[in-house]
Amino acid sequence: MKQLSVKCAIYRGGTSRGIFFKEEDLPTSRSQWNSIFMEAIDAYNPSQVDGLGGGTSHTSKIIVVSKASLIEEVCLSYTFYQIGIGNPIVDKEGTCGNLMAAVGAFAVDEGYVSVPKGKKSINLVVHNTNIGRNVRMEVPVTARGNAQVQGDFLMPGLSRPGARISVSILSPGGGKTGTTFPCDHTTELTTTRGVFTVTIADIVNPFIFVRAAELGLNGTEMNFDLTANDELMKLLEEIRLAGAVKAGLSSTIEEARKVPSIPKIALVFPPTDYRTTSGDVIKANEVDVVSRMVSMGKIHRTFAGSGLYNLASALLLSGTVPSNLYTGTKKSGRQIVRIGHPDGVAEVHASITNDGLDVATVGLDRTARRIMSGQCYIHEGRIL
Known part of the structure; x- marks a missing residue:
């Protein structure tokens, strides 16, 4: 069977990995894009052995980059796609906070921005179409004008340091529902197991935060124990589906089942001592909150970047489930x-608006690098 070749690059950004395509290199018929994405990742197999995915939600990702159009300051626009694992799904409803840093590196590597001679870093702005928001970043560069890879910043979830890329999302609230809190700061969701008080926050990606103590959890549980708890995972999915409908993201429970990427759901715990998946001990005084999130039906190995943005913001906005666990001081400015997650502590920078009612900016320091570039081969007969 003849194969179609499509130019691409693979980048790691934060703790995610994705295939980057330029829109100009894809077929003009967008109806063929989903087939290409699923074949490239191998959405059909849980192992994704016949593609470039890694069998996990954070390695089953696609970015499509296009030239910026009539958007001041912006050097490029991009769209993120979450690909299914053993399930033929292409979902662009949410976005990926980790791969944002890789988009900045890609912009530099591919010449979407010019790098003045002698500069050690460059400031740029990209536009994320999934949430309709601009993302500002500072990307370190080499003397040759490429994105810098080597550095001394070690982020949780990685074993080796890299060059620090600072990412800030501007006015991140309400990208999907039009408001930061589509169901006020807290709301009640009814399930077969009872009624739960949650916060549904639409910040970068819509998230549902539920206090873990309501589910009998204390924050010391390991990922594999939580994922193996079928009753717990079913209940979290039930809460997620009910929240999707209540927030207006889906009209019915059945419709919500078809969109597994948003809203995502996370358990929040007060600061507590716990052991990471790497065996390190995190002390309660090292974190402001402990959290575990579900991604594509499993407890996330670390924590999605978009979830870190959301949780940090919700923690600083009074009246939310996460905020009610926060014992720190809320200050003006950045x-x-x-945030304590399964494999360490992530430090998120956030600032709220002057009236204290919304989030102004939120961001992370990440690392990113190009892993390869070349041609991705797709069975032509499988392109619909």
């Missing part, structure tokens, strides 16, 4: 929030 503030660092420390």
